[in-house]
Amino acid sequence: MACRQLLHLCRDATRDIREECDGLLAAAETEPFPQPHQSLLGCGPALVSLLSRQASVLATLEELPDFLAGDLSMKRLEDLLSISYSKFYCFLFKDLPVYWRQLYTDASILKFHLLLLRATNTAHSGQQTLLLDETVLAELVKTLDLALILAGAAGEQRGRVWVEIGRSYVDEGWGQKLITFGSLLRDYIDPSLSSGHIAQNDKSPASEQVAYLAQHPLFTQLPALRNDILVPDLCYTSPPPHPTDSSKDQPEVDEPMLNAWFGPPVTITPLHNDPYHNLLVQVVGCKYVRLYSPLHTEQMQARGKEDGVEMGNTSSLDVGVLEGWDQPARDQQYSPEEQGSEEALRKAFKDVPYVDCILNAGDTLYIPIGWWHYVRGLSVSFSVSFWWN
Amino acid sequence: MCGRFVLGYCQKQLGKVGNEPRSLASLLVPSSYTQHHPISPLKSIDSKNNMELYASGNNAWSQLVFEGAKSTSKEPTDFTSFQLILRDPVIERPHASLACTLVNTSNGIRTAGFLDDWMQSQNLQGRVLESLAAIAGNGAIAGGHTPVIYDGEAIVAYETGFAALSTTGQVWTWGDERYEACLCRDVSDISLAEEPCIVAELKDLPTGKVKKLAAAGYLLMALTEGNDLYAWGGHPGLPGFLDDISASPSPVVIADHDVADCALGQAHAIVLTTSGEVYTAGANGNGQLGITTETDSTWSRVPFLPGPDGTIISVACGPRNSFMIVQKTSRHT
Numbered sequence: 001m002a003c004r005q006l007l008h009l010c011r012d013a014t015r016d017i018r019e020e021c022d023g024l025l026a027a028a029e030t031e032p033f034p035q036p037h038q039s040l041l042g043c044g045p046a047l048v049s050l051l052s053r054q055a056s057v058l059a060t061l062e063e064l065p066d067f068l069a070g071d072l073s074m075k076r077l078e079d080l081l082s083i084s085y086s087k088f089y090c091f092l093f094k095d096l097p098v099y100w101r102q103l104y105t106d107a108s109i110l111k112f113h114l115l116l117l118r119a120t121n122t123a124h125s126g127q128q129t130l131l132l133d134e135t136v137l138a139e140l141v142k143t144l145d146l147a148l149i150l151a152g153a154a155g156e157q158r159g160r161v162w163v164e165i166g167r168s169y170v171d172e173g174w175g176q177k178l179i180t181f182g183s184l185l186r187d188y189i190d191p192s193l194s195s196g197h198i199a200q201n202d203k204s205p206a207s208e209q210v211a212y213l214a215q216h217p218l219f220t221q222l223p224a225l226r227n228d229i230l231v232p233d234l235c236y237t238s239p240p241p242h243p244t245d246s247s248k249d250q251p252e253v254d255e256p257m258l259n260a261w262f263g264p265p266v267t268i269t270p271l272h273n274d275p276y277h278n279l280l281v282q283v284v285g286c287k288y289v290r291l292y293s294p295l296h297t298e299q300m301q302a303r304g305k306e307d308g309v310e311m312g313n314t315s316s317l318d319v320g321v322l323e324g325w326d327q328p329a330r331d332q333q334y335s336p337e338e339q340g341s342e343e344a345l346r347k348a349f350k351d352v353p354y355v356d357c358i359l360n361a362g363d364t365l366y367i368p369i370g371w372w373h374y375v376r377g378l379s380v381s382f383s384v385s386f387w388w389n
Numbered sequence: 390m391c392g393r394f395v396l397g398y399c400q401k402q403l404g405k406v407g408n409e410p411r412s413l414a415s416l417l418v419p420s421s422y423t424q425h426h427p428i429s430p431l432k433s434i435d436s437k438n439n440m441e442l443y444a445s446g447n448n449a450w451s452q453l454v455f456e457g458a459k460s461t462s463k464e465p466t467d468f469t470s471f472q473l474i475l476r477d478p479v480i481e482r483p484h485a486s487l488a489c490t491l492v493n494t495s496n497g498i499r500t501a502g503f504l505d506d507w508m509q510s511q512n513l514q515g516r517v518l519e520s521l522a523a524i525a526g527n528g529a530i531a532g533g534h535t536p537v538i539y540d541g542e543a544i545v546a547y548e549t550g551f552a553a554l555s556t557t558g559q560v561w562t563w564g565d566e567r568y569e570a571c572l573c574r575d576v577s578d579i580s581l582a583e584e585p586c587i588v589a590e591l592k593d594l595p596t597g598k599v600k601k602l603a604a605a606g607y608l609l610m611a612l613t614e615g616n617d618l619y620a621w622g623g624h625p626g627l628p629g630f631l632d633d634i635s636a637s638p639s640p641v642v643i644a645d646h647d648v649a650d651c652a653l654g655q656a657h658a659i660v661l662t663t664s665g666e667v668y669t670a671g672a673n674g675n676g677q678l679g680i681t682t683e684t685d686s687t688w689s690r691v692p693f694l695p696g697p698d699g700t701i702i703s704v705a706c707g708p709r710n711s712f713m714i715v716q717k718t719s720r721h722t
Contacts, residue, residue, distance in 0.1 A: 046450055046488035046503035057464060073466055076449055079675070079709075083487065085604075086655065089624065090527040090548050092567075 002122060011062065017106050021052035027282070039173050042099035043084070051080060051103065054110055058117070065121045074114055080107040085142070112143045145185055149352050230242035231256055232279055235388040239277045242370045244294045248275045249369075257387040269375040271300065271315035276387035278367040282359040285381035290319060290356040294370035299352050319374045359383075412653035439717040442475040442483065442492065443693070444468060446654075446677030446710025450488040452502025453710065469676035471693045471713060475499070480714055484517050485707025486524075493518050520544060523551060525564070526606075531581040537561075538585050545604040547571055552609055553585060558598025560611060561585040569606055570636035590638055594619070605653040605708065608634065616663055618646035630656055630671035643668050643688045659704045659711045660688070667691040667701060667713060669679070675709040 022163075024041045025048055040048055057073045084104040088096060104186045235256040242248040257276070261269075273294065280289070292300065303311035320326035322345075358378070359365055367373050369389070391557025432542050444453045451465045455475045475492065481491040483492035488503035490515055496512055513533065516522035519543070520564040522532035526548035537544060540555045550564015550571060562572045566582035569575075573590060576582045591599055592636040603610040608631070619638035623629050633639050641648075646662035656672030657678060668688040679691045695701050695715045 044488075044505055046505060049503065050449055050488075053464065069464070075467075075674075076464070079447070079449060086526065086548070089627065090565075225502075352584060 003116075005111075007116060007120065010116055010288050011059075013109050014058050017109065018052050018055035018059070021048045021055065024048055025052065040099050040102050042097055043103050047083065047103060050076060051106060051110070054080070054107075058110060058113055061117055063116075070114060070118060072122040074111070077107050077111045077114065080104075097314060108143050109145065112140055115140055115143065127309075138297045142244070146244060172307050187284065187385070193318055226258070229258065229384060230297070231258075231386060232281075234279060234366075235386050239369070239389065242275070242294070242295065243368075244370060250275045252389055253387070259385045259387075261385065263377055265377050265379040265381075267381070268320060269373075270319055271319055271372050271374040272313050273370050273372045274313070274367075274387065275369065276389050277369045279386040280359065280365045280367060280375075281384045281386070282361055282363045282365075283382045283384060284361055285377070285379035286361070287359045287381055287383065288356065288378055289359055289367075290354050290374045291367065292354050292372040294372070296352050297370075297372070299348065300372055315372060317345075317349060320376065322349055325376075431685070436522050439479040440477055441473055441699070441710060441715040441717065442477075442480050443471040443715065444469045444490075444710060444712045445679035446674035447487075447707065448710070450503040452485065452488055452490045452707070455490075455499055456499045466512075467676045467680065468710075469679075471679045471691065471711075474501075481518065481649075482703050482714065483705050483712050485705065485710060485712065487708050490707065491518055496547065525550060527565070543602060547604040547609060548607055548624075550582075550602055551585075552588075552602050554599060556601050558614075560591045560599055560602065562588055562609075568607060568622075568624060568626075571609060573609070573621050573636060573638065587652045590659040591619070601651070603651050603653040603658075603706075605706065606655045608653055608658075610641070610651055610653060610658070611638065612637045612648055612651055616649060618643075618648040618651055618660065627665045631658070650702075652704050652711070654706040654711065657706070657709075657711070659706055659713075661701055661704045661713070665695075665701055667693060667704060669711065672709075677706075677710050679711060 021040065025045055028041055028045055037229050040051075054073050054076050057069060061070055061073070081104060084100045084107065088102040088104075091097070110381055113134065253276075271292070272292075300315040301317055303314050318326070318328070321328045357365065398501045413606075445468045446453075448454070448465050448467045453464070453468055453472075453474050464666070475494070477494040479493070479495040481493040483490055485491070485503050489505060490501045492499050498518065513522055513530075516532060517524075520543035522530065523544045523546035524530045525546040529546075529550075530553045531553075532541075532544045532545065538553050538561050539553060541555060542554050542556045544551055547564070549568055550562065553561045555561070559624070560573075562574065563581075563583055563585045564572060566576055569582070572582060572586075573582055573588045574586060580586045591611055594611075594613050594617070596613045596617040598614055599611045600614050601612040606622075607627065608620060608622040608629060610618060610620045612618050618641040620631060620634055620641050621636060621638045623634045623636070631641070639713070641660075643660060643662065646664060646666070646668075648660055649663045649665075650661040652659050654677055657669060657673070660668045662668065667679075668690055669680065670688045671678065673680070673682060678689065679693065680689050682689065693701075693713070696717075699715045699717050701713050702716045703714040705714075
């Protein structure tokens with residue numbers, strides 16, 4: 001019966017979307033020079049009307065199933081998703097107008113409704129309870145998860161997360177991938193988990209690589225998990241501004257920003273600094289952390305703008321390589337002449353004072369704003385960071 | 390972030406367009422679930438109507454329907470092959486945005502589909518049709534009412550920037566610094582990403598100077614006077630639909646053909662060869678390739694015959710549809 005309730009919710013959501021679209025279009029018609037808006041109308045009336053039309057097609061399909069009309073509507077919803085998704089690439093995420101995210105979310109909700117409607121229509125033949133096929137369920141969950149993760153909507157779903165593939169985010173070949181939490185556990189954290197799956201592929205192409213669920217707003221995605229965490233009182237204090245560079249100071253945040261960090265050993269967060277005060281709480285496993293003072297920023301050899309993206313908060317020095325813990329990446333191997341300057345670099349860097357420690361489960365480290373830090377997982381590790389100012 | 394190269398204006402106007410009131414009823418435009426025949430074939434050649442416009446692809450806003458009844462409540466379907474959509478003594482190269490098609494005819498500018506806000510300025514419609522203005526995927530407009538470059542001939546836009554061609558065949562680019570491959574030049578303090586700068590690599594091509602530009606998505610193309618086609622661009626996170634696309638112009642090879650005309654959509658391309666054949670490549674989700682295949686990374690010939698008295702003279706693209714113009718020669722002369 002849960003399925004019928006879900007259909008009811010969908011029907012309401014679809015009606016709301018249609019009413020909002022039609023209201024906006026009507027307002028646009030009466031007001032010849034509307035002010036620049038953040039509403040859905042920012043996408044342009046053509047897209048708003050296409051969305052509204054699909055919502056009314058759905059309402060008709062509720063009454064009268066029509067496979068052809070359903071297929072066309074699914075195609076239009078896919079069009080809307082790919083049109084709005086292409087805008088996510090056009091803009092830096094912070095500059096992305098919110099209406100493109102709303103269009104993506106609304107189209108996802110309609111797609112969810114349509115998928116559910118199709119599944120229940122085919123299952124209708126005389127059954128008392130509606131059971132959803134696992135593949136249908138997976139498709140339904142994926143639709144909403146993508147809306148949540150890509151467009152940052154709110155709602156309920158079950159786990160799909162961005163992970164970083166590669167040792168460190170400044171490595172060549174580093175990338176981001178959207179996978180289910182189950183696949184993160186099976187393929188990257190603990191391969192023994194997959195041994196139960198007899199039909200599983202023998203070769204696991206992923207196993208050679210390191211995956212890291214880094215800086216993930218897991219608690220926004222799964223609010224239930226957020227309840228397991230108490231924000232330390234310290235996060236409600238007023239800490240001092242940036243010690244050397246006031247241009248780094250950010251507007252005051254209302255709530256501390258929570259991020260989850262989960263990965264196997266040898267995940268690395270390269271040497272960098274953040275524009276917030278940070279409490280790094282180790283929940284499971286242990287991590288090595290090294291800190292350099294903001295007074296030594298000049299020796300940190302900050303990166304500049306790379307491919308149009310500001311990387312100035314990240315050092316070009318690889319602590320792991322300089323200490324001899326890691327091999328330099330293949331593309332970074334040095335010619336004999338370069339080896340000399342490399343040696344000089346190593347020497348100079350050795351002289352910069354630092355503090356370091358190993359964080360064990362239950363430990364919390366306070367990293368003041370502007371301090372350079374290098375973090376290296378030593379075991380399977382789960383940490384939570386709190387940013388505040 | 391694009392403020393520096395947004396020349397001209399983008400006047401948001403949502404009022405009425407001509408005689409067409411913007412009501413919801415007018416959005417529910419004609420179509421049927423069967424094959425489209427927007428214009429019935431003429432029995433005899435009308436010497437007054439000797440140009441034809443054919444189209445294939447996205448029709449979600451009925452932007453491929455210039456004529457015919459507009460009274461059904463059914464959703465318009467896409468065209469999966471090239472079909473005749475307009476006949477007129479004069480048909481110039483159309484401009485197609487996501488939801489609308491503009492075309493200059495003997496009766497002035499004709500429109501089909503859903504006019505974008507920015508297109509409602511008559512001045513901008515004309516400038517866009519003449520390639521004097523263009524709008525990028527991020528909403529930036531170039532050439533709105535003043536030329537961007539001295540001696541400018543044509544401006545094209547891609548997702549996050551622009552390219553312009555001068556009458557002397559020089560190519561200029563400007564746009565978002567993150568996608569340097571599209572700019573086709575090294576960005577530096579003296580060659581800023583967001584300021585129009587000359588692309589040196591397109592200056593001395595073996596088959597003469599550039600005579601035409603095309604751009605869309607994260608791909609750009611230049612056609613030389615010797616009918617060679619070059620392409621460059623790319624987005625590091627998105628797979629392109631053509632092979633060997635980089636920050637440096639590379640020749641686009643379509644069998645042994647010389648290229649007479651080209652156009653780019655969001656994720657597809659159309660090319661007219663000097664032998665009068667049309668080839669397409671890329672995404673086909675809306676039928677924009679005019680052929681029955683999914684996505685193809687190689688060029689496919691479109692099985693379209695303009696008839697014994699017809700010649701394909703030009704091609705064009707919207708983000709998700711394609712067009713070709715056919716010139717009919719009168720049999721009476």
